[in-house]
Every structure is written in structure tokens, then in C-alpha cells.
Amino acid sequence: MLKDFFLKEVKKGVNEAIKAGTLGQMGVEDEFSLIVEKPKNADFGDFAINVSSLARVAKIAPPMIANAITEKLSKENYTVSVVGGFINFKVSDSMLADTIKEVLEKKENYGKGDGKDKEKILLEYVSANPTGPFHIGHGRWAAMGSALANLLKFYGHEVYQEFYINDAGSQIQKLGNSLRIRLQQEVGKDVDFPTDEVERKNFYPGDYLIPVAKKFLQENPNVDVDTVELSVLCDYAKNEMEACQRKLLEGCRVHFDKFYSELDLHKSGKVEKRYKELMDKGYLYEQEGAMWFKSTQYGDDQDRVIKKADGSNTYLTADIAYHADKFDRGYDRLIDIWGADHHGYIARVKASLEALGYNPDKLEVLLGQLVNLVIDGNEVRMGKRKNMVTLDDLIEEVGVDATRYWMEMRNIDMTLDFDIELAKRSTDENPVFYVQYAYARVCSILRNAVNEKLNPETGEKSPAPMTKTELDNLINNFDKSLILKTADTAKTLILKLEEFKSVIALSAQNRTVYTICRYVQELAQEFHSFYNSNRVIGDDKELTSARLGLVEAVRITLKNALDILGVSTPERM
RNA sequence: GCGUCUGUAGCUCAGCUGGAUAGAGCAUCUGCCUUCUAAGCAGAGGGUCGCGCGUUCGAAUCGCGCCAGGCGUACCA
DSSP, X not given: OHHHHHHHHHHHHHHHHHHHTOSTTOOTTOOOOOOEEOOSSGGGOSEEEEOGGGHHHHOSOXXXXXXXXXXXXXXXXXEEEEETTEEEEEEOHHHHHHHHHHHHHHGGGTTOOOOTTXXXXXXXXXXXXXXXXXXXXXXXXXXXXXXXXXXXXXXXXXXXXXXXXXXXXXHHHHHHHHHHHHHHHHTXXXXXXXXXXXXXXXXXXXXXXXXXXXXXXXXXTTOOTTTSOHHHHHHHHHHHHHHHHHHXXXXXXXXXXXXXXXXXXXXXXXXXXXXXXXXXXXXXXXXXXXXXXXXXXXXXXXXXXXXXXXXXXXXXXXXXXHHHHHHHTTOSEEEEEEEGGGTTHHHHHHHHHHHTTOOGGGEEEEEEOOEEEEETTEEEOOOSSSOOOBHHHHHXXXXXXXXXXXXXXXXXXXXXXXEHHHHHOOSTTOHXXXXXXXXXHHHHHHHHHHSOEEOTTTOOEEOOSSOHHHHHHHHHTOOTTGGGGTHHHHHHHXXXXXXXXXXXXHHHHHTOSHHHHHHHHHHHHHHHHHHHHOOSSOSOHHHHHHHHHHHHHHHHHHHHHHHHHTOOXXXXX
């Protein structure tokens, strides 16, 4: 990465200047940190490092520091200028050519990390109850989670994606009871969900169980809807909901390596085992008939019930066992994506892990702010128990690409207002089309390079600029001296391609996906701009070749970035 | 009350561990299609960075205190 390159150069320069005694009172043992940035004004250069922070220890003015360091720089492949406390760098055309060469050689691997700090990561996200269709919020976790998994893998981590199915709690009973009411209605009985607000909370009155009831009756025509066992209804409804959820996830290009059933966790005895372990270690006590976990010993603000007075477990009980099990399966790091409404759970889960002897710092919880739906400029609150806009509805309306992109493009700390009308629009208000359009344009140019041209007015055909073999050969054996022909007009575009590597590294380290969205928009913009002021296919064969190599490099980088986001790359639009 | 997230241009948001005149997209206005996709490009206007105090040579960025909004504060999941 060029950023790292210049940072290393300057650090070397600092040490040499210290030895030469030109850095005032600064000594070799003095620690310092520098950052590489992009100059606000392009005239200054391509990269810049501000050395003013060294003034504190050196006790000399920033410009003197910058000059002292600059004297020691090799300046082999770049030129340097000092302005105030800034050392500005301009890269040589040869370095730009190296970038194109690198992209063309590495292809789908361009931008990948070196795997130096590789970890085995378990990423858990979505983890919805199988009690109904996904809501919009699940869409955010699904899109962000899968993109993050792609990103972390691309960076070089080993990533295992998991969906925890909450199929064991009381909500499943509610689901079964709700299905019974729908069944009774189907056979013509005059029953309905309670109108009392409190009682109604024991049911899922959404419409979505109606088709499930119809299907059940088709498969079980002789069933007595009043007496059929609740467990049968629970299982049936649960399986239907799960199937429906998985189908949607696949459709959204969200792939899980495992769907981990809470029910199976209980059956395995692991929940009971962990409960006993906490008991044996003295972390539990009884109060008012319930068993409490002393989570305050590990930083939680109050103790938590782990077994209710009626003998049943809380959600936390299974979650403790689940997270412990993740560690037992040998992962270096656990990453969970949770909705902000689960914020209070972090402390208690971490406390339990620490109590059980695991390192709670190895669990990272990415807390996602919630999603509001905006329809006609008005916020629509979501609620599972009444009818709502589901994720299915949203995707049907705006499509997978736009849905994913809109869910991914915002910082996870921000409440997301999802404006359906805006996302649906296939105009310049929609960044996803802007980026895809750039990709389609790139593909179009590459097609034109090898296709004969038809003049629509005269009907005359002119021969293709080059054959497919020639193009492949150009790309696969790119002569980097060619790029010098176009370097001056393509400099910002090439630097943007080069930046991809540091964007990947930074995004992976910070676990941010939106930074990839920003990058891909910037790259598209640089390309569109280049396209408008430079003709790729022209009479000058060498210039054409140089620019085709560049265009292919843009295609590769856009593809690599969009693949991470799970957004499609249409070759024509 | 406590915890947490957010408050930057008309709108939606960037601003990396503090640093060169505060950025982008949309919206508004002005130009650009007989040449590779105008779903595009070039340019213009538009901001007391919620408020105050502090740390610093330097603060949108760090600390503290306010103000406003979201979420949480269950023997629900």
C-alpha cells in the first residue's frame, strides 16, 4: 500500500535525522505516531504526512522538522515538497503503472490482505425467532452481517457464519396457539384473537399464519382443530416460518454455515451443564423462588435471573451456554450483531463468559441501531404483532441490490431511515445504480474493444479494434510501460484503485461495511469522470491498449468491492 | 434517574488514533450528447460542526457539564 510505503519512508527518515542530530532534542527512544493523509489541495501532492506532532519532543519548529526528515528521504520513486509542517509526496508514473499491473495480475484477489493477523472468527447475526416473517430490521443485520463476513474473509480471516434459532422459548407456544386460532377460523368457527392489549401479547395476530393454516388443513384434512396437540401446531408453524426465513435469506445472498437451534442446545445437555457449572462455582443464589446469577461481580449493573420461579430458563441461560459453546468450538474471536434494543444483554453475557473462565474481550458485540421505515415522508414504526411491512415486501418492491446497498451504506451506529420511495427510484438519487452503471459502462467498453462496429445510418461495418485474444493477451501480459501513456490523465483514478487495499484493511479492522460503499461510489465517480474526458478506444493503438488495461483494472476492483457488498454487477443496463 | 447511540449544508450522511481554506450525494441554478451507455460529466451557490467550559501551539474530533431525539433499563425474547 502506498500509504504504508510513505509512512515507512518517513519513519526511516525520522530515525536517520535523529542520528544526524538534526531533529532538535528528539532521541531515538522518543515515541511518535504519524498518519498519512490525502492533501486537501491536490496541488500539494498525492499523499501527505504532518510532522508537527514531533515538535513537542523535538522542541523545534514544524517546518524545520519536516526539512530535516525530507533531507533523509530516498526520493527514488517520488518527489517531495515541504509546506509548513507537512511533507507532501507526489508519486511517479512508474508507481502508478505498478498499481495497474498489480490489479491485472491479482484479479479477483486484488485488495486481499496478507493474512498476517488472521483469526478464526465466528460471526453470528440475524438470529431471529422462527415466529414470523422478518421485519425490516432483520434485513439490516442480514445485509450488514453477510457483507461483513465477505469483508473479513477477503481481508484474510477465516469466518464461520451462524444463525441462532430461538426455537425454545415461550414464544413458540404463542405461535402454536395462534395457529390454532387461524385453523379454527379456516373451518368456519367464530373465534378471534383477544382484543385486550395484554392478552393479545400472547399471540401473533399477523396475517401470515393464514396461509400456514390453509396448508396445514390441506395436509391434515381430518384434523380436529380444537383438540389437535399444541406441540404439533408449534412444530408445524415453526418449521414453516423457518423455511420461509431461509428462503428469503438465500434470495438476499445471505449464506449461513450453520443454523444453530436453541432447542438442540437444550437437548444436548449443554445448558444444564453450564447452569451446574455456575452453581458449583458459587455464582448463583436463590431469591424469591428464582435462581440469580451474580453478574454484578463482573461489571453488570444488576444480577440476573437465570432460572425463573416456575423452573423454566430465561433467554440468558441458553445464551450463556451458546456463547460458551462457541468458544469450545475453537474460535479465536466471536462477533455478534445485535439490535440496539438488546444493548442491556452485553454486560450479562460477558459477565457469564468471564465467570466460566473465558476471555470476554474475545466477544465483540456490534450494536446496530434500528431501522425506521419512511413511507411518503412519514416514519412507520414496526411491530411484529400487528401487520407490518415485512422484509419480503420490501425486497419485492425495491429489489435485492438496492435493499442490500441501502442497509449497508450507513454506519451501524446510526438509526437508519429507510425511505422506500427513494430506494425504489432508479435515478441518480440512488447510489447503487450509479455504481452499477459505472460497471456496465466499463463492460461496454471492453465489449466494444473486440466487437465490430455497425454504423446505424449507413449499415457499414467497421472491423473490431482488436481480437478477443489480443485483449486477453494485453490484460494478462500487461506491459506496464504502456500505462505511462495515460498516466497523466488517469492519475486520480489509478490512485483510487490503489486505495482499495487500505480501504479493505481499515474496514476489516474497524468492522465497517459502509466504508466499502463509500469507496465504491468514489471509484465509480473517478471512473465516470475519466470516461468523460478521455476516449478509451481510439486510433492510437498504444494509448488504446494502455487505457483498456486501466478500464479492466477498474472492472476488477469494482467487482471485488461489489462482491463483498453482495450487490450484483450487471454487464449491461 | 441510570446506561447507550445520535445531533455537521434545505435533506441524507462522511470526516480514520486532534492538524493545511469543514467534505460527498440528493435537492436548487448554469453549461455539456452527429464519437466507447447523458442512469453520465463540468461548474456555482449553500454550514455560528446542538450549546457552554476545559485540555492543547492547534478541537467537528479529546474531557466535563448542559439541551434535544432514538433505544434499553423484565422471573419477554
